[in-house]
Amino acid sequence: MGAMDLLRHLSFFVAVAEEGHFGNAASRLGMTQPPLSQGVRRLEQRLGTELIQRSARGVGLTDAGRQLLPRARLLVDDATRFEDEAHRIAGGRDAVVRWGVPHSVADAVVVRCVRALRDADITHPTRVETTTASTTELVDGVRAGSLDVAVVGHPALLTGLDSGPVIKLRRWVVVPDDHPVTAAKKVQVRMLRGLTLATGPRADNPPAHDLFVDLWRVRGLDPDIVIASGQRELLTRVSAGGHFGVTATPPAAMPGVAWVDLLRDDLSLRVRIVWRSGADVASSAAALDRVLIRADR
Numbered sequence: 001m002g003a004m005d006l007l008r009h010l011s012f013f014v015a016v017a018e019e020g021h022f023g024n025a026a027s028r029l030g031m032t033q034p035p036l037s038q039g040v041r042r043l044e045q046r047l048g049t050e051l052i053q054r055s056a057r058g059v060g061l062t063d064a065g066r067q068l069l070p071r072a073r074l075l076v077d078d079a080t081r082f083e084d085e086a087h088r089i090a091g092g093r094d095a096v097v098r099w100g101v102p103h104s105v106a107d108a109v110v111v112r113c114v115r116a117l118r119d120a121d122i123t124h125p126t127r128v129e130t131t132t133a134s135t136t137e138l139v140d141g142v143r144a145g146s147l148d149v150a151v152v153g154h155p156a157l158l159t160g161l162d163s164g165p166v167i168k169l170r171r172w173v174v175v176p177d178d179h180p181v182t183a184a185k186k187v188q189v190r191m192l193r194g195l196t197l198a199t200g201p202r203a204d205n206p207p208a209h210d211l212f213v214d215l216w217r218v219r220g221l222d223p224d225i226v227i228a229s230g231q232r233e234l235l236t237r238v239s240a241g242g243h244f245g246v247t248a249t250p251p252a253a254m255p256g257v258a259w260v261d262l263l264r265d266d267l268s269l270r271v272r273i274v275w276r277s278g279a280d281v282a283s284s285a286a287a288l289d290r291v292l293i294r295a296d297r
Helices: 003-019 022-029 033-047 063-090 107-118 135-144 206-218 231-240 282-295
Strands: 052-055 058-061 095-101 126-132 149-153 161-163 167-169 172-176 196-199 225-227 243-247 257-260 269-276
Touching: 003 022, 003 033, 003 052, 003 063, 022 033, 058 063, 063 135, 095 107, 095 135, 095 282, 107 126, 107 282, 135 149, 135 161, 135 269, 149 282, 167 282, 172 231, 196 206, 196 231, 231 243, 231 257, 269 282
Parallel strands: 095 126, 095 149, 196 225, 196 243
Antiparallel strands: 052 058, 149 269, 161 269, 167 269, 172 243, 172 257
């Protein structure tokens, strides 16, 4: 098996591991299932270890497969980026920037980030691929090389990555529009008692989640918590009544939801830009930095 075959078969392994199904992986790669299965078998024979567990219920990873998957992703992604860069230099293909952003960043800011990344290199057109995921997933993506750069929540575990300064993005408290707090001129934390806090899963970014929950407890509020996966679910829970949340989505006319400012409380969403050490992402990081700083004004 030559180097090119190795990369090809590694891409087969990554697709099967991520899809959890040979048929779905074959569809994703635009091929039939038999050569895909044969390629994975040949890879296992070359490595001298089984990577995929096959059973009537589907496929899973062996211990070796789980340990080797991150390195396989890195090799496949590096080969793709190498090819993209070679074609860009030869004038045959646009440059590609793969970036990620958490669900908590407002849509308007995300769109401005995409435009800034597209225009970051004035000498070559840039194709932008956006991944929206949890901070934990984004950090893993940057480490594995599937993402070039990402905006992530702060604080977060960033071992092995470089990062920019912490930037604050404004957030608002949202409550049901028929709650008494909407009539108050000065809203204080104690006025939210009795409402359940809707917020993202702790697994999205444990350090930031714990800090956020502690913020309310320090201010004398220890609310029940319900998980809202994303801004849409948060707003629908608030609109249904009995819940409050914190969102980076600016105030808008929305039935059932009212935006309020808490007196003297900084509920800003803290984010920073991260990338792999040594990665050539200066123009992309600078473009994101400019957008996020302006968004905080």
